[in-house]
Every structure is written in structure tokens, then in C-alpha cells.
Amino acid sequence: MSKANWCKHSGHACRLAAILAVVAIGLIGCATPAPTGSTLRVLRFGVLPDESRSMLEERYLPLVAYLEHSTGLSCQLVLHGSYEELQAAFEQGEVEVAWLGGYTFVKLNRSHHAVPLVSRDCDLRFTSYYLTGTEETATELEEFRGRRFAFGSRLSTSGHLMPRYFMRESGIDPETFFESVVYTGAHDATANAVRDGDVDLGVANGPIIESMFASNRIGRDEIRVMQETPPYVDYVWACQSRLPAALRTQLRDAFLDLSEADPEHADILNHLLAKYFVPVHSDDFDALRSIVDEIDRSGESR
Structure with a gap:
């Protein structure tokens, strides 16, 4: 067979x-x-x-x-x-x-x-998404200085390592640039933290966020993809x-x-x-x- x-x-x-x-x-x-x-x-x-x-x-x-x-x-x-x-x-x-x-x-x-x-x-050629609320008008990371930010797990490539690397390359140190930095532990948890207003900006695995949209686990009227990272x-x-x-x-x-x-x-x-x-x-x-x-x-x- x-x-x-x-x-x-x-x-x-x-x-x-x-x-x-x-x-x-x-x-x-x-x-x-x-x-x-x-x-x-x-x-x-x-x-x-x-x-x-x-x-x-x-x-x-x-x-x-x-x-x-x-x-x-x-x-x-x-x-x-x-x-x-x-x-x-x-x-x-x-x-x-x-x-x-x-x-x-x-x-x-x-x-x-x-x-x-x-x-x-x-x-x-993987990418991460920077997520923010739908009412947020900012379109660049620099506009979130002094705001609340969320990574996923500390050991996550797409939810921490690579976004941190790309921010570092742009001259942004998350711990001093943002008002606060939290680690949610998972990509869906980051999306939910943005939706619930616990943070102003979060970064997560792009395909997982797309799957959340497709399955209606979260709505495009609840969070917005502000930016996508370069591939890695x-x-x-x-x-x-x-x-x-x-x-x-x-x-x-x-x-x-x-x-x-x-x-x-x-x-x-x-x-x-x-x-x-x-x-x-x-x-x-x-x-x-x-x-x-x-x-x-x-x-x-x-």
C-alpha cells in the first residue's frame, strides 16, 4: 500500500x-x-x-x-x-x-x-511580524519609544532572537528604548497581549499570526501587522x-x-x-x- x-x-x-x-x-x-x-x-x-x-x-x-x-x-x-x-x-x-x-x-x-x-x-526564509492595535497610527518602530513592548519566549528565534538582532542593527536597545519589555512565552500569547492592550507593540512568528487570522482566533479588526522583518x-x-x-x-x-x-x-x-x-x-x-x-x-x- x-x-x-x-x-x-x-x-x-x-x-x-x-x-x-x-x-x-x-x-x-x-x-x-x-x-x-x-x-x-x-x-x-x-x-x-x-x-x-x-x-x-x-x-x-x-x-x-x-x-x-x-x-x-x-x-x-x-x-x-x-x-x-x-x-x-x-x-x-x-x-x-x-x-x-x-x-x-x-x-x-x-x-x-x-x-x-x-x-x-x-x-x-522566515519572518516575524510586529503587531500593534488597530487604533494605533504609528508605522515605524522609532515611534514606539517609551511604550510597552512584548517578545515571546527568550529562546524563540522569531519571537525574540532575530527581532532583537534587527533592532540592534537599527540602533535600538529594547531595554532602554521601550518603557517596559515583557516575555509572553508564546506567539499567540503575544498577539493576545497586544489585542488586550497589555502592551503597545509585540513581535511574533509571522505564519502563526496568519493562521490565527485565518482560523478567527484573532481578528484583523483587533490587531494590526505594522511591519515585517527581513527573512532569516x-x-x-x-x-x-x-x-x-x-x-x-x-x-x-x-x-x-x-x-x-x-x-x-x-x-x-x-x-x-x-x-x-x-x-x-x-x-x-x-x-x-x-x-x-x-x-x-x-x-x-x-
């Missing part, structure tokens, strides 16, 4: 895999020793908690079910409460595969040899270096096989805000490594 049609002929299996993945969610405290390649029976998938828990489940459970079928291994989605928790889980071997932002990938690639597998079509490299699916090479290839190929031409695949891709996946390599992140080093040396990332 072809991968393209597996869900059509195995609907019950697909639903069961999703249910099993749901059962696995939240079992973060039940850490088990990292299995070796010869004993691996379960693949645990971690994802950045850059949206609400319910949205993360909706986005990633269909993918986990698909990968379970593709690999023949039990696949579990494990959710974490913060970027820092996901990073620690990867470091401690509590997840085998993780959806990482560029910032967390660079750190884990250096410290624990995280292996890049694939990125979405949009991830090699961001998200990547990465795995532990201890995974056998054959399994890494199997995972990569399963991602690459996803096609919008197949209705079941199209649904998975739509949830992931992707059109397709592309293979990536460590050197694709060289420019981002330089930016991480520059920001970390300055102490501004803390």
Missing part, C-alpha cells in the same frame, strides 16, 4: 495512533533511560510550545500518526511547558525527535550534536545523534514524501503551516550561529 493512501485504507489505525499519542501527552515527568538503536521501540516527539496546548495537539497529532505508520515504531507526542523544558528534555534524552527553532537548534547542535533532518518550505533561517525537525542512520533516513524521507497532491497529506501539511518539506544540513544555520554568538556575547539574550 502506498504512503499516499495509507490513511484512506487504515482510518481506524490512524485514529488509534492519534489516541495513543494523546495518552502520551503530559507524561514528561516519567522519564525513561534513553534507548539504544537496537532497543528503540518508541519515538518520542517534542515540539516547541509556541502556541496553546490545544493548538499544539491539533497541529502535531496527525503528523505523529503518519510517522508511526511510516516507521513502524510507536510514536508519541510529548508536550512541554516552556522552550527551556523542551531543550532540557532533548539534552537528557527524553525525546528522540524535536521541532526546534533555529536558536534552540544551534544550541543543541553544539551541546548535544542534534542532527537536522528537514525544514518546511517557508523556514529558510528558523525552524527545523532534528533528532538525537544516537538514532541509527537508517532510521534518520526513514524519518527524513517520510517528511519529504508528504505532498499536497494527496488529500490526507495535504491535511497534515495544512496543520503544520507547510506546503512541503526540504532536507537541511547543519551549514544551513551558519549565518544564524554567528548571530547567536553575537547576541549571546552581548548578554542581550538573557
Whole structure:
């Protein structure tokens, strides 16, 4: 049976895999020793908690079910409460595969040899949105001097690192330029903080904001995209270096096989805000490594 049609002929299996993945969610405290390649029976998938828990489940459970079928291994989605928790889980071997932002990938690639597998079509030229209220008339960052500002998570590439870098290049130090700087922890939380008037300006992941508009989780009459950043490299699916090479290839190929031409695949891709996946390599992140080093040396990332 072809991968393209597996869900059509195995609907019950697909639903069961999703249910099993749901059962696995939240079992973060039940850490088990990292299995070796010869004993691996379960693949645990971690994802950045850059949206609400319910949205993360909706986005990633269909993918986990698909990968379970593709690999023949039990696949579990494990959710974490913060970027820092996901990073620690990867470091401690509590997840085998993780959806990482560029910032967390660079750190884990250096410290624990995280292996890049694939990125979405949009991830090699990613952008962030500066968000403000619809009644706000300002059109430039300089007009927000002395106002309240929000980043997402401190470890977010699109919600912190790259916006900070671009502001720095423009001569803006957020901590002295704005009246206050807060970290909301997630992109949807930043959008909601702008909508609710808790801050005057916030910065967040562009595709997530577009998905919030499309799903009516927030209205264009509630927040306004004031500005878009220049493009940069961001998200990547990465795995532990201890995974056998054959399994890494199997995972990569399963991602690459996803096609919008197949209705079941199209649904998975739509949830992931992707059109397709592309293979990536460590050197694709060289420019981002330089930016991480520059920001970390300055102490501004803390």
C-alpha cells in the first residue's frame, strides 16, 4: 500500500495512533533511560510550545500518526511547558525527535550534536511580524519609544532572537528604548497581549499570526501587522545523534514524501503551516550561529 493512501485504507489505525499519542501527552515527568538503536521501540516527539496546548495537539497529532505508520515504531507526542523544558528534555534524552527553532537548534547542535533532518518550505526564509492595535497610527518602530513592548519566549528565534538582532542593527536597545519589555512565552500569547492592550507593540512568528487570522482566533479588526522583518533561517525537525542512520533516513524521507497532491497529506501539511518539506544540513544555520554568538556575547539574550 502506498504512503499516499495509507490513511484512506487504515482510518481506524490512524485514529488509534492519534489516541495513543494523546495518552502520551503530559507524561514528561516519567522519564525513561534513553534507548539504544537496537532497543528503540518508541519515538518520542517534542515540539516547541509556541502556541496553546490545544493548538499544539491539533497541529502535531496527525503528523505523529503518519510517522508511526511510516516507521513502524510507536510514536508519541510529548508536550512541554516552556522552550527551556523542551531543550532540557532533548539534552537528557527524553525525546528522540524535536521541532526546534533555529536558536534552540544551534544550541543543541553544539551541546548535544542534534542532527537536522528537514525544514518546511517557508523556514529558510522566515519572518516575524510586529503587531500593534488597530487604533494605533504609528508605522515605524522609532515611534514606539517609551511604550510597552512584548517578545515571546527568550529562546524563540522569531519571537525574540532575530527581532532583537534587527533592532540592534537599527540602533535600538529594547531595554532602554521601550518603557517596559515583557516575555509572553508564546506567539499567540503575544498577539493576545497586544489585542488586550497589555502592551503597545509585540513581535511574533509571522505564519502563526496568519493562521490565527485565518482560523478567527484573532481578528484583523483587533490587531494590526505594522511591519515585517527581513527573512532569516528558523525552524527545523532534528533528532538525537544516537538514532541509527537508517532510521534518520526513514524519518527524513517520510517528511519529504508528504505532498499536497494527496488529500490526507495535504491535511497534515495544512496543520503544520507547510506546503512541503526540504532536507537541511547543519551549514544551513551558519549565518544564524554567528548571530547567536553575537547576541549571546552581548548578554542581550538573557
